[in-house]
Amino acid sequence: MIRKSRIFMMAFAVLGALVLMPNLAKAEKLHLDSAKVMGPDACGECHKSSVESWKGSHHFSTFKTLPRKKEAREVADKMGIKRIKADSDCLSCHFTSAMVNNKPKPIAGITCESCHGAGRDWIKVHSDFGGKGVKAENEAPAHKTERYAKSEAAGMIRPGNLYQVAQNCYGCHTVPNEKLVNVGGHAAGSKFELVAWSQGEVRHNVWYSKENQIAPVERQRMMYLVGRALDLEFSLRGVAKATTKADYAVKMAKRAKKARKRIKAIAKLVDAPELMAMYKAAKGVKLKLNNEAALTAAADAVGAQAMAMAKNYDGSKFGGLDQYLPKASKYKGK
Numbered sequence: 001m002i003r004k005s006r007i008f009m010m011a012f013a014v015l016g017a018l019v020l021m022p023n024l025a026k027a028e029k030l031h032l033d034s035a036k037v038m039g040p041d042a043c044g045e046c047h048k049s050s051v052e053s054w055k056g057s058h059h060f061s062t063f064k065t066l067p068r069k070k071e072a073r074e075v076a077d078k079m080g081i082k083r084i085k086a087d088s089d090c091l092s093c094h095f096t097s098a099m100v101n102n103k104p105k106p107i108a109g110i111t112c113e114s115c116h117g118a119g120r121d122w123i124k125v126h127s128d129f130g131g132k133g134v135k136a137e138n139e140a141p142a143h144k145t146e147r148y149a150k151s152e153a154a155g156m157i158r159p160g161n162l163y164q165v166a167q168n169c170y171g172c173h174t175v176p177n178e179k180l181v182n183v184g185g186h187a188a189g190s191k192f193e194l195v196a197w198s199q200g201e202v203r204h205n206v207w208y209s210k211e212n213q214i215a216p217v218e219r220q221r222m223m224y225l226v227g228r229a230l231d232l233e234f235s236l237r238g239v240a241k242a243t244t245k246a247d248y249a250v251k252m253a254k255r256a257k258k259a260r261k262r263i264k265a266i267a268k269l270v271d272a273p274e275l276m277a278m279y280k281a282a283k284g285v286k287l288k289l290n291n292e293a294a295l296t297a298a299a300d301a302v303g304a305q306a307m308a309m310a311k312n313y314d315g316s317k318f319g320g321l322d323q324y325l326p327k328a329s330k331y332k333g334k
């Protein structure tokens with residue numbers, strides 16, 4: 001009898017492990033490939049002032065502050081997480097991980113590479129003007145074109161590529177993780193608007209000039225447009241993941257509905273047919289549970305239009321949007 005029950009227990013343990021495995025595999029993937037992450041100190045060798053500016057942001061401080069916060073402990077407990085810095089469900093958004101002794105390990109908060117791409121394959125290329133002694137001023141134009149193309153091909157996200165750089169923000173700030181919200185009680189996304197959230201504590205326009213100036217108004221208009229489009233794209237992706245009628249599904253669907261309305265409203269203010277195309281792609285899709293295929297297809301279509309919009313315009317003709325641009329007093333952080 002005893003023997004038999006032991007065999008049963010063992011069989012049960014194996015079965016349990018098998019059942020658990022897909023859960024582990026399902027844990028949120030890290031935002032970046034750890035093998036390619038160089039860490040902020042590597043960037044700081046040349047971009048000292050960007051690093052200084054970053055150190056004043058929540059993206060920097062979360063590395064130290066988050067694991068000590070009572071609220072974080074509460075979320076982690078509800079999720080069954082013992083060590084916040086060792087579980088990938090927090091790691092994907094709050095931390096940057098690099099390889100330490102052949103294992104991915106969090107080395108900092110949200111870093112340069114979280115937004116500009118993991119640096120291993122492009123750090124050298126993007127900063128080489130054509131050999132020793134050649135400076136930016138006398139770089140051959142063909143070399144510059146090639147340098148940018150090579151850097152992007154190697155994974156660099158340049159600020160000129162507004163859609164791509166901003167996509168990162170929405171991937172974290174919409175908090176597309178159903179369990180984290182429903183079970184963990186985590187905030188169901190930030191009230192994120194790209195101009196206000198990028199021009200406060202996150203702003204680091206300190207390379208091409210020293211003054212850390214606010215983005216020019218034409219750029220702000222493009223940020224506003226691309227940000228609204230991304231909000232729609234990522235909230236549709238968020239609803240696509242919803243499987244249970246609870247906080248996550250309700251709030252994400254609300255977000256998508258609001259984003260859709262806003263796109264329709266701004267489509268009337270500026271001459272960019274991409275906006276109406278985006279709205280049409282998202283209009284018919286049902287914001288309901290277990291509708292992943294249709295919602296993902298709509299999100300892909302919105303994303304394609306947003307990417308085109310970011311490339312096709314420079315904002316100079318979009319004065320109609322100025323009524324929507326946030327005032328400096330609304331910029332997030334310092």
Ligand code: HEC
Nearest residue numbers: 038042043045046112113116119123126127136158159160
């Ligand atoms: C060896 C020095 C050096 C290092 C290390 C370095 N950079 Fe740069 N970076 C430069 C130079 C030089 C430029 C200016 C390139 C230009 O004018 O096109 C630049 C430009 C940039 C730009 C702006 C590109 C654009 O399109 O305007 C970004 C973003 C950037 N670097 C990010 C990083 C990040 C992130 C890291 C760390 C992973 C890093 N850099 C490491 C030297 C460096």
Ligand code: HEC
Nearest residue numbers: 071072075076079089090092093172173175176177190191
């Ligand atoms: C999908 C991305 C994502 C994941 C995964 C995530 N967070 Fe967050 N978290 C955020 C964002 C974005 C904010 C900022 C919200 C804001 O300020 O609008 C935040 C804010 C917080 C805050 C409040 C901020 C503060 O410093 O007071 C706590 C606490 C927190 N997260 C805990 C956790 C814990 C614990 C985990 C892991 C179980 C986790 N988060 C996983 C995106 C995420």
Ligand code: HEC
Nearest residue numbers: 043047050051054111112115159204205206207208209215
């Ligand atoms: C939260 C995302 C994010 C983080 C973190 C971040 N950047 Fe940026 N970076 C951006 C965005 C967005 C822009 C374009 C801003 C604009 O146009 O106003 C930019 C612009 C730049 C530029 C061009 C600045 C100029 O003078 O025009 C450089 C260089 C740069 N980043 C390097 C870095 C380095 C180095 C770090 C780490 C210390 C870093 N970034 C961290 C998002 C980020």
Ligand code: HEC
Nearest residue numbers: 031058062066092093094110114168169172197198202332
């Ligand atoms: C890898 C995930 C990630 C990316 C990418 C990211 N953020 Fe964040 N961001 C967070 C988390 C997590 C927090 C909350 C940190 C904390 O307080 O503990 C945060 C906080 C912030 C804050 C401070 C909010 C406050 O409550 O004061 C601002 C502003 C911000 N992010 C702007 C941006 C912008 C703009 C971008 C894109 C250019 C961006 N973030 C990209 C994860 C991310």
